Amino acid sequence: MTGLRHLLSVRDLDRATAIRILDVAEDMADVATRAVPKLPTLRGRTVANLFFEDSTRTRLSFESAAKRLGADVTTFSAKGSSVSKGESLKDTAQTVAAMGVDAVVLRHGASGAARVLADSGWIEAGVVNAGDGTHEHPTQALLDAYTMRKRQLGDLSRGAGLDGLRVTIVGDILHSRVARSNVWLLETLGATVHLVAPRTLLPAGVGSWPVTASSDLDAAIDDGPDVLMMLRIQSERMHAAFFPHEREYARQWGLSDERFGRLGPDTMVLHPGPMNRGLEISATAADSDASVILDQVTNGVSIRMAVLFLMLSGGAEAAA
């Protein structure tokens, strides 16, 4: 298969491409176990992280990924930069590109920003969407899928999808790019998705998505899902009347100790982070053996290495 030109949306990935990314990430994960956890594959290439929105973890993850492949990394973050002086996406991207970059990793507060940049013709570099508004976060969904596959299939992961896996995602679906990317990628990989949220936080039009949806977390847990993914809730949402206050949210939709106790023995718990311990997820649940939250972080670097590799190395096989 040819390399990736851009990674803007998981909906641009067919099943074969998605599985290939997960499999290349397996190779990259092996690199991390070496004494010198680096590959020279992208030496001489430059990756620019353009982060218009604050994000320490995703930014560090992409930086690590690029460096482990031997690429040079330059990071632009919005605070204290020309963006706060009103410089546009177009000008920022062109300025960075004029310094010579092979790929731009973009995180931006506007849905569609990565698509606008990729389609604009303003720069020639490939674009990786590191989160655009409330639209998508493709590498998050990929690392979530990788994590689920690894926990489920272990050494039999390579070449496999997530067929038959039952995934329940809980939280502010309406404002979540993580939820959107997961819904579409999980469908592509053959999993079944159920969404749980207060009705105010389910998007209008969710009826046309390939999911089931409800507001009852207890019933969803009694259904025995294989995966429970908890999303972060932002307290700002109560000011826009999406729910009355945090305590009610935690009571109705939080993964409390009681609910955690009713999960099946093999159910895994995911969270994209950062967590509000005691709000959407209890400390016990977060720190349990069922939790793969730290694996998600580790796997994030492998996935991002895989994506950068497929975008910038012309699709050649990774050196073993």
Added chain:
Amino acid sequence: MTTYLITGATLLDGTSTDLLIADGVVAERGSGLSASGATRIDASGLQALPGLVDLHTHLREPGFEQSETVLTGSRAAAAGGFTAVHAMANTSPVQDTAGVVEQVASLGAQHGYVTVRPVGAVTAGLAGERLSEIGAMAQSRAAVRVFSDDGKCVHDALLMRRALEYVAGFGGVIAQHAQEPRLTEGAQMHEGPVSAELGLGGWPAVAEEAVIARDVLLAEAAGARLHVCHVSTAGSVDVVRWAKARGIQVTAEVTPHHLLLTDEFARGYDARFKVNPPLRRDEDVQALRDGLADGTIDIVATDHAPHPRESKEVAWQEASFGMVGLESALSVVQQAVVDDGRLGWADIARVLSRVPAEIGLLAGYDAPFEVGSPAHVALYDPAARSVFTADRLRGMSGNSPYLGVELPGRVIATFHGGVPTVLDGELRPEEEVARG
């Protein structure tokens, strides 16, 4: 003033005729006319239309001259077959005093391409707090009759009630931009499956319908006229139909883009399709077409909204709302409702000229092509077909959703009070059209 002899034009009833335009009026009408010294225009195959009247245009001057000016907007209008435009009040300073409306009207008159009728703001500064000096604007040389806070909704029920009553006393009409602000905070596009997928804030249909429902009842209670700007939903059409059946004095407009485009066009995040009210579902488009055909919707109005490049070449939620539409209006309307037989050219003359003039209390458009009537005439070639490109735009801004789209029809000539503003498909020079 030069005399023009237009030969072989098709009238609204489909018959062919000659028209002699002299001294600003239709001097003669018949077949085989001749006039020495007249410039002849062969109009065989061309549809004669009364000069179009836009009840909803944004000319941006004063204050936003980087987007459009009265001159460039007037030229764009003439290129689209218009001879009169109502210039909305969201300028800077706002058109909320006699001084500003007189300035805008006088600029239009000087440039001469179209009759510019300034719309007066309902509330001072468009702030939605207190009434603007409606009486002063009505009695000014601009003779304002249409009042609107367009861009913003007069959402306070008491203020809307008072405004309806007060304006009625001056023989005017309130044109409401129906958008409940609390239901549309952060709204970017129609609320529905597409917005859910794209992660863009939704603008629910009910935010428009609920305001119209309230306003028609307020108009009924006040015994006043109400005009509803840019109706965009099937539910809104239903509310207006119900209100008319009840005898409420309400009129409604629809834009050309709401007759043709849907929210699917937002999928590439191309901000040329970002507009307020937003593009909606196919069911809404069909209901608007039906409403225009059965008279529930009285007129087509362009809501021509120019914006500079830098405010559209950005991520969707950073972009301004609006599309230019004066130059493309007739072609889009032809594509949407004429070519499929829903409306004929006589209907087009009604919805794009006679009735907008009636609503705006603009004289001179009630008896087009009658001898003695002001010569506001457009000659249009319905058989032309071409790809709409940027060089068809005559205003200052290029934010058109139709670039690259094949559309029917072309304006060949426009006469504003007997003065040609467009001939052979091209604008006449400023020096020639200017009336000092």
